[in-house]
Amino acid sequence: MKVGILGSGSWATAIAKMLCQNVDTLHWWVRSEDTAEELMKYGHNPRYIQSVSFPQHKLDVTTDMQKVVDACDVLVVAIPSLYLHEVFQNSAVTGLDSKVVFSAVKGMVAEYDSIPARYLHKAFDIPYENIGMICGPCHAEEVAREKLSYLTVACPNEAHAEEFAELLETRYIRVQTSDDVFGAELAAVLKNVYAIAAGIAHGLGYGDNFISVLVSNASQEMKRFLAAVHEIDRDVKGSPYLGDLLVTAYSPHSRNRTLGTMVGKGYTVKSALLEMDMVAEGYTGSQGIHGMNQKFKVDIPIAEAAYRILHEKMAPSIEMRLLSDELS
Numbered sequence: 001m002k003v004g005i006l007g008s009g010s011w012a013t014a015i016a017k018m019l020c021q022n023v024d025t026l027h028w029w030v031r032s033e034d035t036a037e038e039l040m041k042y043g044h045n046p047r048y049i050q051s052v053s054f055p056q057h058k059l060d061v062t063t064d065m066q067k068v069v070d071a072c073d074v075l076v077v078a079i080p081s082l083y084l085h086e087v088f089q090n091s092a093v094t095g096l097d098s099k100v101v102f103s104a105v106k107g108m109v110a111e112y113d114s115i116p117a118r119y120l121h122k123a124f125d126i127p128y129e130n131i132g133m134i135c136g137p138c139h140a141e142e143v144a145r146e147k148l149s150y151l152t153v154a155c156p157n158e159a160h161a162e163e164f165a166e167l168l169e170t171r172y173i174r175v176q177t178s179d180d181v182f183g184a185e186l187a188a189v190l191k192n193v194y195a196i197a198a199g200i201a202h203g204l205g206y207g208d209n210f211i212s213v214l215v216s217n218a219s220q221e222m223k224r225f226l227a228a229v230h231e232i233d234r235d236v237k238g239s240p241y242l243g244d245l246l247v248t249a250y251s252p253h254s255r256n257r258t259l260g261t262m263v264g265k266g267y268t269v270k271s272a273l274l275e276m277d278m279v280a281e282g283y284t285g286s287q288g289i290h291g292m293n294q295k296f297k298v299d300i301p302i303a304e305a306a307y308r309i310l311h312e313k314m315a316p317s318i319e320m321r322l323l324s325d326e327l328s
Helices: 010-020 033-042 065-071 081-091 116-124 140-144 158-168 181-204 208-229 239-250 255-264 269-275 282-296 301-311 316-324
Strands: 003-006 026-029 059-062 074-077 100-103 131-135 149-154 173-178
Touching: 003 010, 003 065, 010 026, 010 074, 010 140, 010 158, 026 065, 033 059, 059 065, 065 081, 081 116, 081 282, 100 116, 100 158, 116 131, 116 181, 131 158, 131 181, 149 158, 149 181, 149 239, 158 173, 181 208, 181 239, 181 255, 181 282, 181 301, 181 316, 208 239, 208 282, 208 301, 239 255, 255 269, 255 282, 255 301, 255 316, 282 301, 301 316
Parallel strands: 003 026, 003 074, 026 059, 074 100, 100 131, 149 173
Antiparallel strands: 131 149
16 A cells, blocks of 8 residues: 655654554655655654654655656555645646545635535545544644554544555554544534634633633533434544543643633734744634534534634624633
């Protein structure tokens, strides 16, 4: 099996670290010539998780996306949702419809107002049975330090999921499989939104007691929303759902919690986004979930409060006070 990665951020770097331990050659598309040169010459990504060292003899790094697509049977898409459609448009890539594609994207594709699986299907005619999802709970920074971590590979085709899961397994990475691609992707979007809300509460000075209630209620919101949008038999207390929510809402590595904390402390949303050096996908995710919920009308007060703060310029202190009356 020939495997390629599209993307050069922290999550792409972490997945590349896992794959390099199990494949002979990793084909890797990055946007920047400088990044490609640094990886091939020194075995380090100069912009993200510089501590990760790659075996150069296993890397085939290029800025030509079509070259990676043509060379591989399986592709991992790890481009932030905010830029996903633009990058694919600029690359004018073809042939994705004959590949197995796993998304490591944790947000909504605004141009299609959809989760990545639906976008990949609609934009490139990739059959749903050939589209999968890689989800946590897992922070790229801890993978870099080889901390014991757990992943879930979701795909409707069980054989695809199991085969790819084996490529991610290392002595410090445990991988399970699932067929709930839509649920896993929506949970990945929602957990980022809830992490922003938890960060806002933290920035405003709310304590651990309140934030624990906030996250507990967020888990129930997630359960209601997933059931309304894609009702199958799933355990939302499992690692891809509750586990990923917990690590994103509480961890200092969480970009979304960091964004929320900055907003809670008084930054404008625009200035907080500009100051962060990485993408917090819950920002666009909150807008996407709000849009979806115009159809489904699910009771999701935490997600809606985050949306109003981020996109309607509502005061975080007022929204959090109002929200506190709805939690239980």
